[in-house]
Each structure stands twice: as C-alpha cells, then as structure tokens.
Amino acid sequence: MTFEEDLMKKFMSGFSLFLCAVLFLPLCGCEKRPVKYSYTDMTVFDTQTVIVGWDTDKTSFDEKAEAAMQELTRLHRLYDIYNTYDGINNLKTVNDNAGKTAVEVDGDIIEMLEYCVAAYEATNGAVNAAMGSVTRLWHDCRVQAAEDEDSARIPDAEALKEAASHTDFSCVTIDKEAGTVYISDPQTSLDVGAVAKGYATELCARFIESRGWDNMALNVGGNVRTVGLREDGQPWVTGVENPVEDTNGASGDAYFCRINLYGGEALVTSGSYQRYFVVNGVRYHHIIDPETLMPENRYLSVSVLCTDSGMGDALSTALFNMSEEDGRGVLEAMGFDAAWVYPDGTVSYTGGFEERLLP
Secondary structure (H helix, E strand, C coil): CCHHHHHHHHHHHHHHHHHHHHHCCHHHCCCCCCEEEEEEECCCCCCCEEEEEEECCHHHHHHHHHHHHHHHHHHHHHHCCCCCECCECCHHHHHHCCCCCCEECCHHHHHHHHHHHHHHHHCCCCCCCCCHHHHHHHHHHHHHHHHCHHHCCCCCHHHHHHHHCCCCHHHEEEECCCCEEEECCCCCCCCCCCCHHHHHHHHHHHHHHHCCCCCEEEEECCEEEEECCCCCCCCEEEEEECCCECCCCCECCCEEEEEEECCCCEEEEEECCCCEEEECCEEEECCCCCCCCCCCCCCCEEEEEECCHHHHHHHHHHHHCCCHHHHHHHHHHHCCEEEEECCCCCEEECHHHHCCECC
C-alpha cells in the first residue's frame, strides 16, 4: 500500500467515526430538554397577566405567550365598557346605543352575554350583567376617591334606587342569528366585570389547547386556568392569596392555602381587599350586591375550584353576595367547590376543595 493510499484509508476511517457521532448525537441524550419559562403583561383587564409553561427554548415559548396575549387583548377590547377602539363594536358601543338601535357585534360578545344569562339564572340573580347603571355610580365614586381622598363619598341612596330600576336583563335582546345586541331601555347598561375576565381566560386557554400547546398555565388577575399538567406530569401547585391583615396593616403569610390543580381546571378568587376606597374610615369594595345595591362584608374572599374559568368568575362573585348555606346549594347543583374567608380570618371549605389542600 502506498503512502497516499494509507493516508486516504486513515482519513476515511476518521470521517466515518465523525459521521456516526453526528448521526447518533440525538440518541446520546444530548437533545434539548424543556425548561420552565414565564411571561408577564399588564395591559389587559386592568390587572397583571402571568403565563407560565415549559418549552425547549425561550423564543418558542415567547411566541406562544405573545399569541395568547394577542387573543386576550382582542377579548379585552370586545368586553370593554369604558373605551372605544377603531373598527370594533364592543360593549361600550352597545351601551352607547341603548334605546337607539341594535348593534352588530362579534360572536364572542354574543356567546359571552348568553353566558351571563346562564350565570344569572344559575345564581338566582346574584350576579347580574345588566347592573351597569348601579355599578357606574360606585365606579365613579371609587375614581373620585382615588383622585382626591378628601372628597371621597358613596353614591346617594336615591340615585342608587333610581339606577336599580334600570337593571332588568329582559331589556337586553341578544339576536344570535342576526349577530346583534339591543338594549331597549336607554338607561340600562351592561357591566360584565363579574364574568368577562374569567370568561376571556377560559377562551384563551381553549385557544392554546386548539393549537396543541401543552404544559401551560394562565393567571389573569386571580383567574388561574391550566392547560395540561406540568412537564414532569405532576399537577400544578397554586396558592390562594391571604386577604387577612395583621394589626399593623401588613399581610402575614402570602397565601392562606395551597392546592393542586390538574389539567383543564380553574381556580378563581373574588375579594374585597384590593379594589376599594375609604369613606369616614369605612371600606367600600367593588363587589355590589344586587339586592342591597351596596358592597357587603360577609367575606374577605371567595375562591371557586371548577373546570370553567368563566363560570368560576361568575360564581365567585355570586357567592360573595349570598350566605354560605345558599352558596353551597348552588355549588352542589353545579358540581363545583369553594373556600370562604370571613372577616375574622375563619376559613370554610367544601369537601372537594379541602381534599386538594396541601400541607
């Protein structure tokens, strides 16, 4: 064998070894493993949105999270009752045309309002999306208090009574076939604050599921919804914020309980401890009882464990406005569970909720 032939033989042998190494590299355990990532946004539903999940690289995860945020932004604009957007007929458009004309709207508005009707019926009117005339009075007082604490006041009782005479949901005609919504009473207005955020969270989760993405979870201002399990096949661990303050006005433990959430489940909390204003030393929160037209102080928070973030949002508000006994009856009929935190710090759970508690 000549020197050139020997050199070529050695070269081909080395090249073969290199080629085999490249071809079998993925089989040697060198493939990328999924890593947990997080994405935070503050632009929708006047709250913080956090999306977490596992992916093989951050770019891929961010693309999914940004697509989910685009969907949430679209829904936020549709359900907004305070702002208008170019080219969109939203709920503000519907309210602005009360007593004038039917408004052609996106199908997601139609379906959400049908959802509000179902929630109204399921809770015997404890959550009413046609209470905009009443909640607007409280909203205006809350804004005024934020701008000038010295001028803080609550709505006039007679004004509330007059506004309450325009909260009949039968004034709202939802024409699914025509794709329109019409409010016949010019003084009736829609306020879907008790439903919209949770409903949008649910739709966003279904958007993620429809694309085959997995191992993700959404938290939209206390509305938690999971998509699949964690990457390791284990349930998600989430905590319920502690609404109880110590004598110095500072929160103690960040969470009063932690529970497991499995794929497709939701945990939704409504509370009196974040959105409120103070008049003469008395706190007035944002959850208004349809019967008294006032924010009641039965509980500090109510959390609902269920398989539908939209209904969970509606129920957490409805339960806030009824006795625990009545609330348990509603939950039993729907197959959901809940936790109530009382002003003295006492906590009450349904059996199914208590079974999920972690040490």
